[in-house]
Amino acid sequence: MAIRTTATHDLGTPGELPPEGVARARNRSPWLDFHVGTALVGAVAGFVIGHYIGVLIAGHDINVDNNGQNNVAICLSLGFGYLGWMAGIGGWNYPLAKMIGREPVGELPSSHWSRYFKYTLDHKVVGLQYVIGVLLFLFTGGLLAMGIRTELLNPVHHIIGPDRYIELVSEHGTVMMMMATSIVIGPLGNWLTPLMIGSRRMAFPRIEAFSFWTFIGGYMIILTAMPFGGFPTGWTGYAPLQTQASGGMDSYLCGFAVIGLGMITAGFNIAATVIHYRAPGMTWSRIPILTWSLLSTTSLLMFATPVLVMAGLFGILDRTALTAFYVNEHGGSSFLWEDLFWFFGHPEVYIMALPGFGIVGEMLPVFTRKPLFAYRVGAAGMIGVALLSFFVWQHHLFDSGINPDMRPLFMLTTELISIPTGFIYLVGMGTLWRSKIRFEVPMLFALALYFNFLIGGITGVYLSDVPVDVTVHGSFFVLAHFHYTIMGGLVFAFFGGIYYWWPKMTGKMLNKTLAKLHFWIMFIFFNFTFFPLLIVGLLGQPRRVFEYAHNLQGLNDFSSVSAYILGSSFLIFVWNFVWSTWINPVPAPANPWGSRGLEWQTPTPVPYWNFERIPVILSDPYRYGEPDPPPVADLGVPIGAAAAAQSFAAEVQLGLDEPGGSFRG
Amino acid sequence: MSDGRPGAADEPRGGHAPHLIRIFAIWAVLSAIAGPLFYLLVGPHLPPGHMTSAASGDAWDLNVVTTMAIIVVLGVWTYFGYCLVTWRSSRVVGEPVVGRWGRGNLLVQTSWITITTLAVMGLFVFGTIELIVPAGAGGGEGPNPVWTPHTKNPLVVQVIAQQWLFTYRYPSFGGFETTQLILPDHTAIAFHVTSLDVIHDFWAYQLGVKADANPDYDNVAYTTTQQLGHFVVRCDELCGIWHGAMFDYGSIVPKAKFLSWATASENRLAPVTKLLPPFAWTYTPSANGAGGGFYPACATGQVTNCDPFGNVATYGGAAKQSAHETA
Numbered sequence: 001m002a003i004r005t006t007a008t009h010d011l012g013t014p015g016e017l018p019p020e021g022v023a024r025a026r027n028r029s030p031w032l033d034f035h036v037g038t039a040l041v042g043a044v045a046g047f048v049i050g051h052y053i054g055v056l057i058a059g060h061d062i063n064v065d066n067n068g069q070n071n072v073a074i075c076l077s078l079g080f081g082y083l084g085w086m087a088g089i090g091g092w093n094y095p096l097a098k099m100i101g102r103e104p105v106g107e108l109p110s111s112h113w114s115r116y117f118k119y120t121l122d123h124k125v126v127g128l129q130y131v132i133g134v135l136l137f138l139f140t141g142g143l144l145a146m147g148i149r150t151e152l153l154n155p156v157h158h159i160i161g162p163d164r165y166i167e168l169v170s171e172h173g174t175v176m177m178m179m180a181t182s183i184v185i186g187p188l189g190n191w192l193t194p195l196m197i198g199s200r201r202m203a204f205p206r207i208e209a210f211s212f213w214t215f216i217g218g219y220m221i222i223l224t225a226m227p228f229g230g231f232p233t234g235w236t237g238y239a240p241l242q243t244q245a246s247g248g249m250d251s252y253l254c255g256f257a258v259i260g261l262g263m264i265t266a267g268f269n270i271a272a273t274v275i276h277y278r279a280p281g282m283t284w285s286r287i288p289i290l291t292w293s294l295l296s297t298t299s300l301l302m303f304a305t306p307v308l309v310m311a312g313l314f315g316i317l318d319r320t321a322l323t324a325f326y327v328n329e330h331g332g333s334s335f336l337w338e339d340l341f342w343f344f345g346h347p348e349v350y351i352m353a354l355p356g357f358g359i360v361g362e363m364l365p366v367f368t369r370k371p372l373f374a375y376r377v378g379a380a381g382m383i384g385v386a387l388l389s390f391f392v393w394q395h396h397l398f399d400s401g402i403n404p405d406m407r408p409l410f411m412l413t414t415e416l417i418s419i420p421t422g423f424i425y426l427v428g429m430g431t432l433w434r435s436k437i438r439f440e441v442p443m444l445f446a447l448a449l450y451f452n453f454l455i456g457g458i459t460g461v462y463l464s465d466v467p468v469d470v471t472v473h474g475s476f477f478v479l480a481h482f483h484y485t486i487m488g489g490l491v492f493a494f495f496g497g498i499y500y501w502w503p504k505m506t507g508k509m510l511n512k513t514l515a516k517l518h519f520w521i522m523f524i525f526f527n528f529t530f531f532p533l534l535i536v537g538l539l540g541q542p543r544r545v546f547e548y549a550h551n552l553q554g555l556n557d558f559s560s561v562s563a564y565i566l567g568s569s570f571l572i573f574v575w576n577f578v579w580s581t582w583i584n585p586v587p588a589p590a591n592p593w594g595s596r597g598l599e600w601q602t603p604t605p606v607p608y609w610n611f612e613r614i615p616v617i618l619s620d621p622y623r624y625g626e627p628d629p630p631p632v633a634d635l636g637v638p639i640g641a642a643a644a645a646q647s648f649a650a651e652v653q654l655g656l657d658e659p660g661g662s663f664r665g
Numbered sequence: 666m667s668d669g670r671p672g673a674a675d676e677p678r679g680g681h682a683p684h685l686i687r688i689f690a691i692w693a694v695l696s697a698i699a700g701p702l703f704y705l706l707v708g709p710h711l712p713p714g715h716m717t718s719a720a721s722g723d724a725w726d727l728n729v730v731t732t733m734a735i736i737v738v739l740g741v742w743t744y745f746g747y748c749l750v751t752w753r754s755s756r757v758v759g760e761p762v763v764g765r766w767g768r769g770n771l772l773v774q775t776s777w778i779t780i781t782t783l784a785v786m787g788l789f790v791f792g793t794i795e796l797i798v799p800a801g802a803g804g805g806e807g808p809n810p811v812w813t814p815h816t817k818n819p820l821v822v823q824v825i826a827q828q829w830l831f832t833y834r835y836p837s838f839g840g841f842e843t844t845q846l847i848l849p850d851h852t853a854i855a856f857h858v859t860s861l862d863v864i865h866d867f868w869a870y871q872l873g874v875k876a877d878a879n880p881d882y883d884n885v886a887y888t889t890t891q892q893l894g895h896f897v898v899r900c901d902e903l904c905g906i907w908h909g910a911m912f913d914y915g916s917i918v919p920k921a922k923f924l925s926w927a928t929a930s931e932n933r934l935a936p937v938t939k940l941l942p943p944f945a946w947t948y949t950p951s952a953n954g955a956g957g958g959f960y961p962a963c964a965t966g967q968v969t970n971c972d973p974f975g976n977v978a979t980y981g982g983a984a985k986q987s988a989h990e991t992a
Contacts, residue, residue, distance in 0.1 A: 163906045234903045240880060241863040241905060328881040329949050334864055335879070368752075369760050374769040377778075399866065400877040401807040401858075401884035408793045415785045415792075422781045425741065430773065432748040434684070436757040447745070454741055458734045465792040467726040467802035470875045471713050474866060474901040538712050538727075540870040542901045545909035549897075625763030 030114035034090030037117075039213070043220065046084020050077035063322065071319045074228060074247050078254040082217045089213050090119045094206055109608045119213060121205035124606060126212050127191025128505060131498070133216055134186055137179030138491070139570065140223070144172035146567050149560040155548045165546045167230025167248070174222055174235040174252060178259045180486050181348060182215055182266065183494045184355030185301070189270050189294045191505060195599035195606065196288045198279025198615045198633065203272035211266035218259035225251035234544055236345070239326030239337040243318050250319065253312045260309040263351075267301025270294055279633070281617030288597060288621055289372060289427075292379040293358025296386040297351050304347035304390070311340035338400060342393035350389040352486045354382050356453075356493030357424045360446040363500055364431045366595045367443035371622040373430025374423070381423025388417045398469050407466050414464035421457060425450070440593065441515040445496025448523050452488025456481060459534060477537025480530045488526060495522070495573070503588030506581060507605045514576040521569035528562035596632050597621045612636055684751070692743040696736045704732045713873045716896060716917065717854075719803030719888035720873030726795045726802075730788075737784075805858060805867075805876025805884040808946070814887050819853035822846070825948070826858070826865035826878035829907040831898060838931040840944035845930075846898060846915030849923035850890050858884040859947050866902035869915065871895075877902055883946040890917045 054073025064070045086092060097104035107121050115125050116132075147168045151160040160168065190208055194201055202208045225231055228247035237256075242249055274295050278287065314325040315337070324330035326337045357378075365372045372378065394402060394410040428450055437443070459481040462468045472478060495518075503509050532555040541548045541556075548556065580586065591600040598621060602610060613636025623629040708728035713720040752761075766773075796802050801812040823834040825842070834842045846869075848854055858867045860878035867886075868875045871894070876886040893916075900911035918926070931938075942948060 162909060166903075166906050166908070232903070232905050236903075238864050238903070241903070244863060244905075328879075370763055371768045373767070374774055377769070377774055399804045399875045400864075401805045401879055401882060403809075404801060404804075404806040404811050407796060407804075408789075411792050411796075412789045415789050419778065419781050419785055422777070426774065426777045429741075429744055429748075430769070432745070432752065434681075434761060435748070435752050436754050436761045437749060437752050438754045447749070450741075450745060454738060458738060461734070461788065462727070462730055465726065465730055465788065465795075466804060467723050467792060467795040467799075468730055470719070470802050470804045470873060471723050471727065471870075473875060474868070540712065540897065540899070542868065542899050544903045545899075547909045547912075622768075625761050625767060627762075 030110065030112050030118070034088065034093070034119060035114060035117045036089065038090075039085050039088035042084035042086075042088025043081045043217075044084070046087070047077045047081035049084070050080025053080070058320070069247055071247065071250055071316075074250040075254055075316055075320055078221050078224065078251060082214075082221065082254075082258050085217045085220070086210075086213060091210055091213055119209045121201075121209060122608065123190050123194055123202045123205065123208060124505070124610075126208050127187050127189075129212050130182065130186035130190060130215070131505075133212065133219070134179055134183045134494075137175055137219055138183070140219075141172050141176035141179060142567055142570065144168050144175065146564065148172060149563040151546055152548070152556050153560050155550050155553050155556070158546065160546075162546050164230075166232045166544065167226065169544050170231050170234050170248075170252070171222070171225060174225075174255070175219075176486075177235050177348070177352075178215075178218060178222065178255070180352040180490055181259070181263055181301070183352075183490060184359065184497065185263075185266055185270065185294065185297060185351075186212065186215065188290075188359070188494075188497050188501065189266070189297075189355070192501065192599055193270055193273050193291065193294060194277065195602060195610055196291050196597065197274060197277060197282050198598055198611065198617055199273060199277035200610045200614065201277070202269055203277055204269045207265050207269045211262045211269065214258055214262035214265070218255050218262060221251055221258055222255035223251075225249075225255070236341060237315070237337070238341075239315065239318070239334050240328065242315055242337065243326055250316070253315045253319070257309050257312045257316070260305045260312070263301045263305045264309075267298040267305070271298040271302065274298075279615050279617050281633070283617075285376070286617055286620040288358075289361035289375060289378055290355075290358035293354045293356075293361070293382050296382040297354045299386050300347040300351045300354075300389060304344045304351070307340055308344035308348075311337060311344070314340075335397075335400070335402065338397055339393070342396045343390075346393040346396065347386075347389040349482065349485070350385050352490050353421075353453075354385060356449055356490040357382060359493040359497045359500075360449050361424075361427060362597065363442050363446045363496060364428060365622045365624055366593050366597075367438045367440055367446070368431055368435030369438075369624045370431055370433075370435040371624055372427060373433070374427050375620070375622065377423050378427040381420035381427075384420030384423075385417060388413060388420065392417060395464055395469070398466050399473050411464055411466055415461065418457060418461060425454075441510075441512060441519060442496045442500035442593070444516070444519045444523075445492050445499065448492045448519070449489050449496070451523075452484050452492060452526070455531075456484030456488055459484065472537055474542055475537035476533045476541045476543060479543050480533035480537060483530045483533075488530070492522075492526075495519075500593065501599075503592050504590075504599060504602075504604060504606065507588050508581055508585040509588045509592065510580045511576050511586075514572055514579070518569055518572040518576065521572065522566060525562045525566040525569065529559050529566050532556075532559045532562075595621075596623060596629075598633055601633060601635060684747070688744055688747050691747070692740050695739045695743065699739060700732050700736050703735055704728060708732070712870075714871050716871045716892045716894055717803070717873055717888040717890050718799055719801075719886075720871060721891070722795055722799040722802055723873040726792070729791065733784075733788075800887040800889075803873040803875065803886055803888050805886045808883040808885065810885045810887070812887075814853040814855075814889060816853040816889075819855040819887065820849065821855045821857060822848070823944070823946075824856055824858040824867045824876075824878065825861060826867060826900065826904075827861040828863065828905050829900070829911040831865075831867065831900075831911070831913060834944060835927055835931070836944045838927045839935065839938055840941070841931050841934040841938045842941055843930060843934065844913065846913070847923055847926050848890055848915065848917045849920040850893055850917055852920065853887065853889045856886045856888075857946060858886065861948055863904050864902050865900045865904045865911070868899045868901035870897045870899065875901060881947050881949055893917050893919065 051073050054070055054076040058064055058070055058072035094104045116129055120126065147160060151158065151165045153159065190202065225248035228251055231245050231248040231252045233241050233245060237252055274291055317323040318325050318327060324332040326332050326334055328334055361372060361378060392410060392414045394406055395414045398407060459477065462472055463478060463481060499510055499515055536552050536555050539552060541552055588604060590604045598615065615633040615635045617633045619630050619632055621632050711724045711727050713723055715721045715724065797812050800814045801810065806812065821836050823836065825832045825834065830844065832842050832844055833846050834840055856867065856874060856876060858876040858878045859882060860880045862880060865878040866875060867878055872888055874886050874888050876884045878884065895914055895916050898913050898915055900908055904911065
């Protein structure tokens with residue numbers, strides 16, 4: 001069957017509205033519509049309503065009278081606040097209109113800058129919204145980290161104090177973990193996936209917008225923990241401390257439930273897009289390695305996150321309806337939370353690793369002018385990591401008193417996961433072999449990932465080995481280990497990705513000198529911050545303490561000062577971001593790095609529809625170093641007879657039935 | 666790749682072998698220096714030291730794993746460093762020519778997978794032996810331990826964690842409760858760790874012992890003392906705002922000194938011990954005991970194995986008896 005490469009004028013908007021829906025779209029000032037301002041009003045209104053209902057329901061409960069803390073009111077105010085936030089942004093308009101049988105109002109393609117403050121259906125706008133969103137998370141968490149390092153300047157003298165300190169630790173951990181689950185999936189996953197697979201849209205544009213505004217809703221909810229008195233449990237939220245904690249714990253539980261909703265929806269949207277919206281010829285062996293990494297990540301988001309959401313709801317019930325899921329003396333079990341949390345939590349740490357592998361996999365061929373080595377092994381490695389990650393969670397509980405028979409098994413599964421992770425090194429090392437390495441800024445970040453993640457991965461082996469784990473479990477060693485994997489891996493990859501794709505996303509180059517300065521300060525002081533903490537942990541400093549042994553002050557102070565410089569390196573990034581985007585923008589060429597990736601074959605800025613016609617993919621994007629490689633795709637625009645002939649050949653050869661080639665309602 | 670691309674060019678000039686040999690040689694030299702140097706010079710001083718059998722085992726395990734890690738890290742760094750220096754763009758003329766192995770090489774891939782798999786399996790076997798032989802390596806094994814010390818009569822020390830301190834009960838000596846953790850030298854110890862409120866973690870750093878203290882749960886960890894000295898005990902599981910201040914110190918003393926201390930403490934604390942709940946493996950907070958009245962779980966009939974001196978009173982039976990007789 002022939003491939004239909006539909007032209008623009010035959011299509012509706014990315015929100016798949018039929019023409020009559022578009023016709024009814026309101027054409028008036030963009031600020032008279034739903035936007036972030038109305039969302040804030042909705043959130044406040046929802047918060048007040050929820051609180052009022054909570055007081056009405058539980059205001060006179062004996063336990064509320066006893067401790068003066070109405071968890072029902074807090075949870076309901078946060079829940080209603082979230083609903084109000086989504087109502088205010090216009091998130092319920094479409095489903096509500098459908099429910100009452102009305103044709104929803106559509107969205108017209110808009111180029112007004114107000115679209116960045118709205119519930120919008122263009123994946124490129126949502127991607128950029130996510131960039132700002134995750135940076136907001138990252139910098140909030142980073143400032144909290146500065147507070148933590150300040151308290152740890154002295155082993156006994158308190159600058160912040162134990163109570164505020166534990167709030168900072170918990171808030172930092174939770175904010176950063178929430179950020180890290182979405183830092184690549186959100187911005188780059190949403191922005192790039194359709195462009196990389198030759199689609200004009202995401203599978204579910206409304207779900208995509210929903211996931212972003214839910215993500216921001218979660219950010220606001222977790223911040224409310226501070227005025228509610230914080231929570232003392234760290235990001236792991238262990239019960240029964242959780243059950244005992246003050247009102248900030250409700251923000252933690254509700255925040256994770258809301259963020260979890262955003263993660264699940266973002267996950268299945270990207271998975272559905274990759275599976276169903278690939279352009280003709282975009283076979284499974286041609287999709288970019290980043291798409292493979294996102295696909296494996298989405299499988300974790302979809303299958304692991306629901307466990308967290310449900311575990312959080314059990315916690316909310318324990319604290320509001322006085323159930324006893326996690327209360328030992330009433331028949332519950334504190335192990336239940338530990339198991340449920342880590343059943344989510346360990347796949348989650350791979351949610352925070354796999355996208356980074358995908359990003360460096362995209363960059364290496366471009367900056368070495370060689371094909372990606374062992375592409376299939378790399379893709380298989382990511383799937384292997386994703387599968388195995390569901391069978392390792394009990395290594396967090398090696399000393400907790402779980403059935404000891406299970407220990408060798410979980411030691412084995414945890415160590416096995418280093419085999420598929422090692423594939424990523426095979427891919428990188430094979431690609432570097434006899435190449436031509438250009439040390440552009442994104443490449444520096446990619447190489448830094450290999451440097452940092454090696455230390456993060458090797459120290460992970462220490463933790464999987466039960467006898468060594470007896471010493472290092474729960475110490476600063478663990479903390480340094482996962483900062484090496486998450487920050488050293490994922491966050492470095494994210495910044496590399498931003499420097500790499502920013503010219504395509506905005507049409508503006510980021511300043512190279514500032515970028516290199518940012519990279520070197522970040523790289524050196526990241527290692528200066530966290531390497532000493534590996535030693536501090538080995539020397540016996542437990543995590544999350546505000547007092548420590550005198551002999552460890554030198555290393556702690558070195559780490560703290562390095563952390564301040566590490567933190568300030570982000571100011572260079574922010575300045576570069578502002579300077580190069582708004583103050584002194586330098587227009588970017590359409591393909592500044594000379595990439596063969598499909599996303600770079602589009603004009604800059606990328607048109608609303610991404611592609612004039614659905615492209616026909618002719619080869620995978622990594623065919624560097626060949627004397628006469630074929631074009632990566634036939635983009636359907638007049639580009640000469642040769643490409644047309646190839647397109648025809650591909651059509652005949654593939655005989656596909658328009659996967660993603662048309663819009664279906 | 667199977668999508669029928671035109672035939673790739675032949676191998677680039679010069680072949681792979683010289684580069685591979687150079688990388689391997691650099692790595693071999695670096696590893697031959699750094700590996701043994703670390704193992705022999707640093708290794709013996711690695712934490713957690715040699716105060717107990719568990720600590721010795723953990724330290725040796727740490728030494729072996731770190732030596733292996735150094736060799737692996739040096740290998741990867743050598744490779745990356747060599748590539749970055751040799752094939753940086755300013756040194757390479759023209760575009761790289763991709764040979765038939767540019768997209769993947771079955772031999773390289775299978776070798777990589779085989780070597781990493783063998784390394785992982787070796788590590789697993791080593792870790793498992795090191796876990797089982799030294800009786801759980803000092804980690805908490807839960808209420809039904811499977812790896813136990815060879816001696817039949819370890820000294821039972823119950824560790825009771827609560828916000829925010831540890832107390833210790835010695836059931837072999839009448840079940841007195843104290844904030845002092847004193848242990849006899851060259852003796853197998855069974856720590857029974859439990860909690861009265863939230864999850865804590867008993868981390869006796871120099872003893873190589875770490876076990877979570879869960880409420881309503883008896884978590885057992887074994888070790889055998891082998892050196893005299895002081896050690897630090899820290900809480901290693903976040904347990905609230907004073908978690909950072911939840912630490913104390915313990916000592917390993919000669920057996921005779923321990924016996925005299927324990928017997929003296931038993932006698933001195935007898936009036937207080939009478940007021941305590943009878944010794945049990947776990948203690949459940951009473952639903953009606955406002956203000957922290959704790960009652961043993963066996964009083965409620967929920968736990969059956971709470972005979973307080975069933976299998977724990979035998980430590981040093983003869984020695985203890987003779988100490989009493991002497992007194």
